[in-house]
Amino acid sequence: MTSTPDPSAIPPSTAPGPAPQNDPAAPGLRERKKIETRRRIRHAALDLAMEHGLEQLTVEMIADKVDLSRRTFFNYFATKEDALVTDSAGLGDRIRPLLDARPTGEPVLHSLRVILTENDLFQLTGANRARARARQQLVWEHPLLLARQLAADAQATRELAGVIAERMGLDPVTDLRPMVLASAVSSNFRVAVRHWARNEDTVLSELVAEAFDALRAELEPPPAT
Known part of the structure; x- marks a missing residue:
């Protein structure tokens, strides 16, 4: 470590x-x-x-x-x-115009994969690379900070669900899909960031792409027998 x-x-x-x-x-x-x-x-x-x-x-x-x-x-x-802890405030507002710019009818999960792998994630989140790694390491070393981080992540996930709901024309109160997608994206991103913080020779955008690809592979229907 x-x-x-x-x-x-x-x-x-x-x-x-x-x-x-x-x-x-x-x-x-x-x-x-x-x-x-x-x-x-x-x-x-x-x-x-x-x-x-x-x-x-x-x-x-x-x-x-x-x-x-x-x-x-x-x-x-x-x-x-x-x-x-990592400051996730306003992330939904930064994601919204990038999501709006994606092609109409494109699956939201794919759109978010593109946004999170083809943009500068540190510019997108307002973070400094070295500070982001140090902050993540500090958070994972202290359970109290980790609890605070998870609470902040939960708020960011709710904001992202709202953005996704707008994109899909859905009501996030009555429809599960926006929160399901936002939770999947947030979890993927959290896992990728954790791995990146622990391994200095990794590239965050590549890890995010790998996490999305792993999720997609598991969701694909099994081959016909």
């Missing part, structure tokens, strides 16, 4: 650039500042957890590192653990 990377070896992510002036969907200045503050808190939490250990990490340490008050920290995260 790969050891947790030295925090000094993890390059900092660049701050979000200015929103395009001609994009009505782009966040305004206030929202961009909130996104940047959330990113800074998450980076500080990860760096400090890797340096001092999860047990020694406190909200005060995180807030001090980013020059914020504890009250401001709690405006963004309920606990220190919430600042350490």
Whole structure:
């Protein structure tokens, strides 16, 4: 198993650039500042957890590192653990336009396979490669973080189910298919990310494709006898 990377070896992510002036969907200045503050808190939490250990990490340490008050920290995260898990918030909104751009009538599972294997997954999720690997390793080393991560993943799955329901013209409250598909995609992605985090010589997009292919192979009807 790969050891947790030295925090000094993890390059900092660049701050979000200015929103395009001609994009009505782009966040305004206030929202961009909130996104940047959330990113800074998450980076500080990860760096400090890797340096001092999860047990020694406190909200005060995180807030001090980013020059914020504890009250401001709690405006963004309920606990220190919430600042350490993978941030899946807004993933559905990033998936929606990519799914809308796929050919009409294309099976949704295939569309999502293409989206998740042919796009930059780190750009899609707003993550830094080195930080994403370190964060995953930290999560899997601590049951409390893993529980928080699974809760965050469940919320992301519900958001994805809503996007799938829109694409298929279904009501996710009365029809099982959107949640079934979203759960399958989320599970595939989680397994691929876990394997990627543990093996430095792997490529995440290739593992995601392999996970989708394994699912499809098992769902194909058996050969006629």
